[in-house]
Amino acid sequence: MKGFLYNIYNYSKKLESNIAFYPSLISAFGLLFAFFMIYLESRGISKYLIEHAPILVVNNTETARSLLTTFVGGLISIMVFSFSLVMILLNQASSNFSPRLLPGLISNRRHQIILGIYNSTLLYCIFTLVSITPDGDKYQMPGFSVLLGIIFMTLSLGAFIYFIHSISQAIQVNTIMDKIFKTSKERLEKLIEAEKDLNTNFEDTSEWKNLKTDRSGYMQDVNLVALVEIAKEHHLKVEIVPIKGAYLLKGIPIIKYKGDFEDEVKQDILNCITFSKNELVEDNYVLAFKQITEIALKAMSPGINDPGTCINAIDYLTELFALRMTKKDKSYYFDDDDEPIIYIKTIDFDQLIYNVMAALRNYCKHDIIIVQKLFIMLQYLLQSPNALRDNYKETIIKEINNLKEDALKNLENEADLNVVKTYLKKLEDVNPSDYAFNS
Structure with missing residues (x-):
């Protein structure tokens, strides 16, 4: 039952992120209110109001x-003007920052609610106008409804x-990065809080049986509640093979398990994996690192040439990396006896920081200002x-050497090289001798 409710919750989250969800809901309310x-x-x-409160009634047809x-x-x-502004926002974000920002911008609830207010008021006014019908030689006058139309x-x-005001703020790159940062920070804090301070030794899964995916798409989320219920019922131990957010092709292994179950349970287990063609930061904090890095790289492209945005992006990445360092590299789901029954594969800190730094090094290595900022970020992480x-x-020292x-x-330029050597000297002063930098 919990698993079924969780699936309903996941479906409602997907529906809620659709740009037409809140406008449709509020428009339906406006239509019903008109009737x-x-x-x-x-x-x-x-x-009645004409007799007792005539000021509340428009009594002229x-x-x-x-x-x-x-x-x-x-x-x-x-x-029309508002929808045009939304399309301009999406187009500019895709062109200047990253196409992967679009799902997060489309799901902006405030803009959806505002568009819903427009549409519900429009429907209310149309049906109120239609309700002004002739009655003999006079018209039936919905005076109070007209007053409400003025209020709406x-x-x-x-x-x-x-x-x-909101769209002028939302189109700014700092606002976009701040929203990505806050969303991913909340997600990371939630995962860190859910971790248990236990020394966990999970079994070797190399000889376990495989379940292969029956569809393609991004692995958006895992219904752990339902999966735990199935694992407890059939005495299984489970490993989720792919990393959340990875694109899976049909027919590749998605779950390893130890134990036995009947064939009809196989589909129940596969249904615990949620697929999507879109990626949302709310479901996968790693996507925030990708999006902020892509914004930084786009800012350093010759067509845009905005190192200030790149510096701001590195500041956000610094705080996210520092928070990620408080999380363990391996994630488990425990039963009531604190025994791990599900091993969830996550991206290692080593791989995560390498992916970010490799991209930034490739596009920013010629800019001494950005190089300085990267050294400052790595120094901060090293001293954490x-x-x-x-x-x-x-891992951090390896990235410093790279x-x-x-x-x-x-x-x-000799001055630029001296700046690099100065930062390396500072880093060596805080670095233990057994982790010496390459000279």
Whole structure:
């Protein structure tokens, strides 16, 4: 039952990230509210208010029609303009930063809600306008509904002003990087908090049986709750072979297991793996390192040439690496007796920092300002108390040597070379003798 609820939760998260989800939901509310007001008008709510609170009723047919017609035309114009701004934002983010930022920008809840307010107000005004119908020689006048239409239009104008402010902020690269950073930080902190301080020795899985994937796509998430229920029920031990976020081709091993189960359980186990064509930072913190690195590389391209953005990106990467060093390289899921029954393969810190540094070294090794910033980042990580765990210090020193080698080969100015040597001297002062730098 828990597994089924978790699958429903995962599906709702995917649905929520769709750009049309909140606009559709709020529009449906506006439509239903319009029908509700039509019902109240048929019960005489406007007649009652004319007698007791006439200020709350628009009692002139031509005025009401003119207002509602103007609202409909104005709202359509506002919606077209707002959708155009969203498309410009997505296009600029894809061209100037990285196409992989688009899923996160599309799922911006504030913009979805604002577009939903526009559409719900539009539908309400249309159906209120239609409800002004002739009744003998007079028109049935939904005066109170028209007043509500004025209020909703005022709300839409306020939402439009906020939308202009929000979109002008969202299109800035610092805002984009800050959102990626905060989302990945929350994800990492959640994973670190869930870790248990246990010395875990998981069995060798090389001889275990394999389950192969029956589809292709990015491995977005794993329903650990359902997988644990299956493992407990059938007395299994499980290893999840691919790293989350990896693209899997149909027919490759995705799960190793120890134990036996009937054939119908196989599909239940495979259904615990969630596939997607998109990657979201909320599900995989490693994607934040990729996205911020890609922003830095794009900023250093000759067409953009924005080293300031690259420096800001390195600042975010520094804090994320420092946080990642507090997490263990191996992840397990434990049963009620604190016995590991699921081994979750994760990207090692060694591989993670190499992937980031290899890209930055290749594109930034000719720029002494960026090289300095990278040395500062590595020095900070080297001095972190968490550098002593899981051979993290040895990994950082290896990257310092790689950066030194590339910088000395590509920098020719004597002043630039002296800057590199100065940073290396500082790093040697804080470095234990058994981890000496290559000279």
